[in-house]
Amino acid sequence: MKKREDSQIIYKAALSVFSRFGYKKTTMEDIAGELGMTKGNLYLYARNKKSLYRDTISWGLRRWQSRVALAVEKENDLRLKFEVLCHKAIDYLSRDRELHRLMAKDPGIFPMFPDKDPFESIxxxxxxxxxxxxxxxxxxxxxxxxxxxxxxQVIFLIYKVFIIEAYIRGKEEEYNQMLSETLGLMTQGLFIPPAP
Amino acid sequence: MKKREDSQIIYKAALSVFSRFGYKKTTMEDIAGELGMTKGNLYLYARNKKSLYRDTISWGLRRWQSRVALAVEKENDLRLKFEVLCHKAIDYLSRDRELHRLMAKDPGIFPMFPDKDPFESIxxxxxxxxxxxxxxxxxxxxxxxxxxxxxxQVIFLIYKVFIIEAYIRGKEEEYNQMLSETLGLMTQGLFIPPAP
DNA sequence: AAATGAACAAATTGTTTATTTGTTCATTTA
DNA sequence: TAAATGAACAAATAAACAATTTGTTCATTT
Known part of the structure; x- marks a missing residue:
C-alpha cells in the first residue's frame, strides 16, 4: 500500500464499517477485512482502535465543514451567505449517509450538551x-x-438542535420545513416595528 | 394525617428527599423518615415508589407552569407578554432550587430530545x-x-436549550446573559430591512 | 382509622469465571 | 527491505451465580 493515499483509503473503509456496526460492534478484523488485509497489518496504519475511530470521524467532519465553507464563499451578499451557511450544513449532511448514520449510532460525536467536546476544535x-x-x-x-x-454560539446551538433532530434522530422531513421557518424568525424577527 | 392536605405534604417531603439523593438512591424509608412515619405507612399515601416519583415531579412542574402563566396574565401588551413568558420561566426555576436540582439529577425529566416524553401533557x-x-x-x-x-415548537426547543444549559448543567450566569441577547434576535431579527 | 414491623418478593450489587477482542511481535512474503 | 501474516498474550467484556438491599404486603397494635 502506497504511503500517500493511505489515510484516505483507511478512513473511507473505517467510516464504512463503523457506520454500519457502530464503535463497539466493529472489530479491527472487520475493518482489516474491508481493506483486504489482516488485523495485525492494520496496526501499521492505526495506533489503536480508539484513535482510528476518532481520526475517522474528524476526517468526516472536516470534509463536511469544508463543503459548507466552499458554498458560502461562492456568495457575495452577506444575507445570502448567512442563509447558504444554514441550508448547506443540513443539505450536505443529508447526502453523506455514512457520516450521519455513524452520528446516529454514537450521539457522543455531536452532543447537544458536551461535557468535554471530543471534536471541540472543529x-x-x-x-x-x-x-x-x-x-x-x-x-x-x-x-x-x-x-x-x-x-x-446561539446560532450554533440552534443549528445543533436541528441537525440532531433531523439526522441523528431521523426526523428529516418535519425539521427541514421547520428550519426555513426558523431562519425567517431569526433574520426578520417576530415583532413588527411600531409605525413612527 | 388529615385527608385534604395529604398530597401537598407528601409531595413536599418527597421532592425534598428525591432532590437530595435522586430516584435510585432514595429509599421509601428515607421519605417516610422525612414525614415522621414508617415506610409501611407511607403506602397508605403512595401506590409505589415509581408513581410517587412521577407524581411529585408533575406537582413541581405544574407549580412552575402556573407561576409563569400568572405573570403573563398580568401584562397587557403582547410584546411584553412574550418577553415576560421567556424571562419568568427562567426566573422561577432559578428560585425553585429543589426542582432544578432534581432535574439536574435526572435529565429524563426534561429531556432535550424525548423518545417518549414522560410529562408530555404538561x-x-x-x-x-x-x-x-x-x-x-x-x-x-x-x-x-x-x-x-x-x-x-421552535421557541419551546430554544427555551429548553437554555433551561438545560443554565439549570440542569449549572451554567446559570453565562446563559442568563445569552438569553436576553437571543430574545433580541428572535424579536428584532438579524437583517436590517433594506431602505425603500 | 392510622400506624407499625415482620415477612416476602423483586431488584441490585458484588464476585468469580469464561470468552471475546485489542495489541504485539517474531517470522514470512513479495 | 518494506509490507503482511498469524500465533501469543493482555485487557476488556459478558455470563453466571451468590449475597444483599430495598420495595411491597399484611396481620397486628395503637
Missing part, C-alpha cells in the same frame, strides 16, 4: 465561520448590531 | 401557551405573520 471553527459572517454583515450595515460572540 | 400545555400569545400578537398586528404551530 466546532470552534464552525462557530468562528458564523461569527465572521455576522461581523462582516454588521460592518456592511446589512445586519443589526448584535453581540457576535454570543449570537454565533 | 409540555404541550406550555407550547399552547406560547402559541396563544403568538396568535394574539399576530391578530393585533404586533407580530409578523408566522406559522404559529411550528414557531411555538
Amino acid at each position: 466546532n470552534l471553527d464552525s462557530i468562528a465561520m458564523i461569527r465572521d459572517i455576522l461581523e462582516q454583515g454588521i460592518r456592511e450595515k446589512a445586519f443589526r448590531t448584535v453581540d457576535t460572540h454570543q449570537i454565533s | 409540555n404541550l400545555d406550555s407550547i399552547a401557551m406560547i402559541r396563544d400569545i403568538l396568535e394574539q400578537g399576530i391578530r393585533e398586528k404586533a407580530f409578523r405573520t408566522v406559522d404559529t404551530h411550528q414557531i411555538s
